[in-house]
Amino acid sequence: MRLGSGAFAASCVAIEVIGVAIFIRGFFPAPVRSSARPEHGAETPAPEPVAGVSSNWTKLPPPLFSKVVIMLIDALRDDFVFGSKGVKYMPYTTYLVEKGASHSFVAEAKPPTVTMPRIKALMTGSLPGFVDVIRNLNSPVLLEDNVIRQAKAAGKRIIFYGDETWVKLFPKHFVEYDGTTSFFVSDYIEVDNNVTRHLDKVLRRGDWDVLILHYLGLDHIGHISGPNSPLIGHKLSEMDSVLMKIHTSLLSKDRETLLPSLLVLCGDHGMSETGSHGASSTEEVSTPLLLISSAFERKPGDVRHPKHVQQTDLAATLAIGLGLPIPKDNVGSLLFPVIEGKQMREQLRFLHLNTLQLSKLLQENIPAYEKDPGFEQFKMAERLHGNWVKLHLEENHSDILLGLGTKVLRQYLGALKTLSQSLSTQVAHYDIYSMAVGTLMVLEVLTLFLLSTPHVLCRKAELDVPLLSPVFSLLFYLIFLVLSAIHVLVCTSSESSCYLCNLPWLAAGAVMVLVSALFCAILSALIRMVTDGTLLRKNATVASSGWSEVNLLLLLGTVGHVLSLGASSFVEEEHQTWYFLINTLCLALSQETCRSYFLGDDCEPQHHFQVEQKCVNVLACTLQDSTSCSTPESESDTAGKRASLLEAHRSCKWWTVLASPWLVLICCRLLRSLNQTGVQGAHRPDFSHWLTSSDHKVHLSGLAALSLVVIFILVQKGCSLVSKVALALGLLGVFCYRAAIGIVLFPWQPDNKGISKGITEARFVYVFVLGILFTGTKDLLKAQVIAADFKTKIVGLWEIHSGLVLLAALLLRPHNLPVLAFSLLIQTVMTKFIWKPLRHDAAEVTVMHYWFGQAFFYFQGNSNNIATIDISAGCVGLETYMEVPATFLTVFGTYVGPVLWASHLVYFLSSEGNNGSALSRACFCYALICSVPVATYIVLVTSLRYHLFIWSVFSPKLLYEGMHLLITAAICAVFTATNQTRHSRA
Amino acid sequence: MEKVAGGINASSWAGLPLSVRLFSSTIGYPLIVTQEDTMKDTDIKRLLYTNLLCIFSVFLSIFIPSFFLDNFSILETHLVWLGTCSAFVTGANLLLYLVVKPNVSSKRSSLSHKVARVVRCWLYFLASCFFLHIIFVLYGAPLMELVLETFLFAVVLSTFTTVPCLCLLGPNLKAWLRVFSRNGVTSVWENSLQITTVSSFIGAWLGAFPIPLDWERPWQVWPISCTLGATFGYVAGLVISPLWIYWNRKQLTYKNN
Structure with missing residues (x-):
């Protein structure tokens, strides 16, 4: 089966998209969420279940504690309190654990063991997944239902001192707060004194209900010198004295009030043996949880090991303790010892509330919830509970009642445990199996790409893809069988849910077929490489001798960029990488122009492929040589090409050529x-920022108008007359649209009052966009039908390009219109003065287009953070939110840079090289250069999945990469389609 | 201090043959091979010594100022170090130019011509400083703030690149273009110049890499990492060039124009 390299690349990228999609689906497990949003107001709490009659107790149970103090010590590991260090440095706490009125637990934190997700887990009772970040679009505010929100709604007064993450998560929730920053890790004294200094005052006042203290010092010490440092001991003693101070103060207050108070000592995550955290080792996930209250019974001489519970259990316990509804997304279960001292009816009521909430969550998230053992247990317990209440209401105080009650209790506790477990296994784990399959697919595609690179670049743009070869069919079936066996094995043995296993068998089988087919293709490509290895080696030596600085830079830059993705800072500041690279590229181009114009004699014929192409002087004698690998049809075009080249050489003055890289540099600096x-x-x-402030509206209007004019001037030259008019009207419409929504001003209307949504204006522009795109497509099709109509085709491609430009002009915000104008300017300058006169080959031009596209992605203000996506682009010209068009518009608005540069690449190569191989080669290069970062990044992310910044830095970038790959697939498809028309013409 | 160093070096080079090149070009073909080889070897040896002197001057610029200034350190009083480094390296280069005279001086040597030459050298040096400054700004250096820092970086980088060029080739743009084009090198000295210049630029280029990292180190501040990178690149170029030329001495053939 023969395939053009363009079609080959397009299909490979399509497969890669599937692979990345499977990987992303495994990397971001679907969160367990209640569908009821918290904004819907307080619901009436569930009444007590009663068999027959209705209960007289429908309100929420009253709070158990009057005051709650939460003392959270960052990176407090369980052995710091319960182990030998605790005995040595925390005598008071040890006394409380062993003899005092307290309950102690070891709370297990789920990875990522990083502060912010842990705070969320403690306060919502849910396990935050990355999808939450997407849903909140990185707004730091915690939007899910949580204890703090409920407490505030119930009129509790909350005071907070400590890590300012809390202040960001819960803005306006605290009546008083003082946030300390964890930025200066080397400070471990001041950061805690800033918390403790408020303590005396607050404890004396007593006009609060909840006090939260978050101490960072211990974590900082861990980061500096690890868990065995002597500093740890000092810090623990300090914390012990703080705890004693709070506890004695609470005890003295307890005598005055009816209800007791509760003191919670906990850690958000542990500390590994090197002092860091983020991953899932035992030291990092084990944190102490100590509940101290005079309501609890003293346990003289009770020194058994503390029970293991989940960190998420605290949220439900706190909610019950404060008499609040349990947060809706909570997956934790109430800590039973806390309510052990209460009456049986109250105990049952609390357990019922918690179990009901969990079972509701289960119903909303698992389709087959009725088969879940926890749910069955819950139904059983509820029925028994009803009977018990009925007996109780009949004033039947007997041993039977007590016995039945204990039975119900046990039933509830069992149900809670099972429900909580089956809910938490839904999240929390990376779906390693799906991730592995996705990675395998992507890596196979990449290997295939790399193996066929020398073939495509050095020889011809067609590939043999042996899919039907009978030799491999046996191997293919074997691999397929093995993979299916593995699939069955994994799916039947794994406990946690797995995306691939939940797929229908047919879909999973299709994935396996793809994987094994790719494997066979790689093998055959390898065999082919070995068989004609000698020829390739000869070619390789020739090619390596002809590497110019620009080629070297393009290769090293791409490799360097890919490697830089492993560092979180480089991902955050990726724009710097691209700006740096394109600046260097411009300098290298400038050097090349200088060389070719001042010393035109350095191009010697032995430099085969690249060098002589950019050298004008010796071009005439060696052009035959360079295109010898292309198809015979190009021979007839060679003469025309040479003529056009010499003409271009004559038409552009030497100084314009020399100045053009500098012009590009200046444009980039301005952008x-x-x-x-x-x-x-x-x-x-x-x-x-200066432009968008309301004082500078006039400047903004001027700049936008100027940019639109520049855009028109630059775009109109290649269009037909109809498109020119449409373009002019469309750009006018863009300005009218921005004026209508009140961002820019008309000169004759200095203060417009009527601000509308600009629906009419925007739709007016859409009409022209569609019109221009339609004209362009029509021209393309015409060129396909009527043979040898080369000019129509070029015009058609340019019209499609200009239609996209018009759409971009509409979607980009007015202050970004200069980006569009400069992009067109740079395209024009580079085409006219650099790529054409210097005769860069298709691969070089493709890589340069890719680099500029990436740089323009950042020039328009994007970053690898989800917060910078301009969602307003999705509402242009839409009355209400419609998902499909809004998504399309937002994606286009975000990826304007890469898309426009790619469409310019199609146009440029079609207008330049008359042989079809250039375009398909470019398509191959484009696919390759886009898939290398994705493939590498997937491997990097898998290995860094317990990194501290995995959620904040690496995961958003993964989504950006996935989306970019999808767009690349679309672009490659367009490439292939354009190329197909050419083939049919030939 | 400079004088002392110069004295030592001058005495050690006094015995080296200065006119080997002229000699070799006048001898007939059969002798050329061996003569050229010996010429190359002696030239490489001299190149090594001169480069060592340049490296020595860089080290001097680190240690000498601490005798005069109380709290001198490269990172904290970076600008002072930039100044001294540039002065020392320029001094070393000028000294070498005066002592070794690697290039064949022009025939006309009237005083006015010399003065004009010096003035032109100065102008070239200043122009290169401003040119590099503009390039740094184009690369993203702040336009308004840290102007002095950026400019001193430009001065240091031109000291590493332009000053040796001026010393060796004189204010002659044609010659510069020839040296920095492919196969345009005509002597060991020019080859070394090419290597050190390119490695200084590459060092400065690589020096920009750590700036976005979040390590919060004092040397990540603009332009310290770049100046350090340029210095390392320069020193590395000085070390590498004699070795590289020695290694490839069989392959290197210089066209004597």
């Missing part, structure tokens, strides 16, 4: 200061 992006520079003032 760089337009939008500050990334993390380190995001807060710096930039030009776009």
Whole structure:
């Protein structure tokens, strides 16, 4: 089966998209969520189940504790309290654990063991997954139902001192707060004194209900010198004295009030033996949880090991303790010892509330919830509970009642445990199996790409893809069988849910077929490489001798960028990488122009493929040589090409050629200061902020109008007359749209009052966009039908390009219109003065287009953070939110840079090289250069999945990469389609 | 201190033959091979010594100022170090130019011509400083803030690159273009110049890499990492060039124009 390299690349990228999708689905497990949003107001609490009559106790049970103090010590490991260190350095706490009125547990934290997700888990009772971040679009505010929100709604007064993450998570929830920053890790004294200094005052006042203290010092010590440092002991003693202070103060207050108070000592995560955290080792996930209250019974001489519970259990316990509804997304179960001292009816009521909430969550998240053992247990317990209440209401105080009650209790506890477990296994785990299959597919595609690279670049743009070869069919079936066996084995043995196993058998089988087919293709490609290895080796030596600086830079830059993705800072500041690379590229191009114009004699014929192509002087004698690998049809075009080249050489003055890289450099510098992006520079003032402030509306209007004019001038030259008019009207419409929504001003209307949604204007522009795109497509089709109509085809491609430009002009915000104008300017300059005169080959031009596309992605203000996506682009011209068009528009608005540069690449190569191989070669290069970062990044992310910044830095980038690959697949499809028309013409 | 160093070096080079090149070009073909080989070897040896002197001057610039200034350190008083480093390296280069005279001086040597030459060298040096400054700004250096820092970085980088060029080739753009084009090198000295210049630029280029990292180290501040990178690149170039030339001495053939 012969396949053009373009079609080959497009199908490979399509398979890669499937692989990445499977990987992402495994990497971001679906969260367990209640569908009822918390905004819907307080629901009436579930009444007590009664058999027959209705209960007289429908309100929420009253709080158990009057005051709650939560003392959270960052990175407090369980052995710091319960182990030998605790005995040595925390005498008071040890006394409380062993003899005092307290309950102690070891609470297990789920990875990622990082502060913010842990705080969320403690307060919502749920296990935050990354999808939450997407849903909240990175707004730091915690939107899920949580204890703090419920407490505030119930009128509790909450005071917070400590890590300012809390203040970000719960803004306006605290009546008083003082956030300390965890930025200066080397400070471990001041950061805690800033918390403790408020303590005396607050404890004396007593006008609060909940006090939260978050101490960071221990974590900082861990990061500096590890868990065995002597500093740890000092810090633990300090914490012990703080705990004693709080406890004695609470005890003295307890005498005055009716209800007792509760003191909670907990850690958010542990500390590994090296002092860091984030992963899932035992030291990192084990944290102490100590509940101290005079309501609890003293346990003289009770020194058994503390029970293991989940960290999420605290949320339900706190909610019950404060008399609040349990958070809706909670997956934890109530800590039973806390309510052990209460009456049987109350105990049962609390357990019922918790179990009901969990079973509701189960119903909403698992389709087959009725078969879940926990749910069955719950139904059973509820029925028994009803009977018990009925007996109780009949005033039947007997031993039977007590016996039945204990039985119900045990039933409830069993149900709670099972429900909680089956809910938490839904999240929390990476779906390693799906991730592995996805990675395997992506890596196979990448290997296939790399194996066919020398073939495509050095020889011809067609590939033999032996899919039907009978030799491999046996191997293929064997691999398929083995994979299916593995699949069955994994799916039957794994406990946690797995995406691939939940797929229908047919779909999973299709994935297996793909994987094994790819494997066979790789094998055959390898065999082919070995068989004509000698020829390739000869070619390779020739190619390596002809590497110019620009080629070297393109290769090293791409490799360097891919490697840089392993460092979180480089991912955050990826725009710097691209700006740096394109600046260097411009300098290298400038050097190349200088060389070719001042010393035109350095191109010697032995440099085969690249060098002589860019050298004008010796071109005439060696052009035959360079295109010898292309198809015979190009021979007839060679003469025309040479003529056009010489003409181009004559038409452009030498100084314009020399100046053009510098012009591009200056444009890039201006664009760089337009939008500050990334993390380190995001807060710096930039030009776009200045423009968008309301004082500078006039400047913004002027700039937008100027940019639109520049866009028109640059785009109109290649269009037909109809499209020119449509383009002009469309760009006018863009300005009208922005004026209608009140962002820019008309000069004759300095203060417009009527601000509308601009639906009419935007739709007016859409009409022209569609019109231009339609004209372009029509021209393309015409060129296909009427043979040898080369010019129509070029015009058609340019019209499609200009239609996309018009759409981009509509979607980009006015302050970003200069980005579009500069992008077109750079495209024009590079085409006219650099790529054409210097005769870069298709691969080089493709890589340069890719680099510029990436740089323009960041020039328009994007970053690898989800917060910078401009969602407003999705509402342009839409009355209400419609998912499909809004998504499409947002994606286009975000990826304007790469898309426009790719469409320009199609146009440029079609207008330039008359042989079809250039375009399909470019398609191959584009697919390759886009899939290398994705494949590498997937491997990197898998290995860094317990990294500290996995959720904040690496995961958003993974989504960006996935989306970019999808767009690349679309672009490659367009490439192939364009190329197909050419083939049919030939 | 410079004088002392110069004295030592001058005495050690006094015995080296200065006119080997001229000699070799006048001898007939059969002798050329061996003569050229010996010429190359002696040239490489001299190149090694001169490069060692340049490296020595870089080290001097680190240690000498601490005798005069109380709290001198490369990172904290970076600008001072930039100044001294540039001064020392320029001094070393000028000294070498005066002592070794690697290039064949022009025939006309009237005083006015010399003065004009010096003035032109100065202009070239200043122009290269401003040119590099502009390039740094184009690369994203702040335009308004840290102007002095950026400019001193430009000065240091031109010291590493332009000053040796001026010393060796003079204010002659044609010659510069020839040296920095492919196969345009005509002597060991020019080859070394090419290597050190390129390695200084590459060092400065690589020096920009750590800036976005979040290690919060003092040397990550603009332009310290770049100046350090340029210095390392320069020193590395000085070390590598004699070795590389020695290694490839069989392959290297210089066209004597």
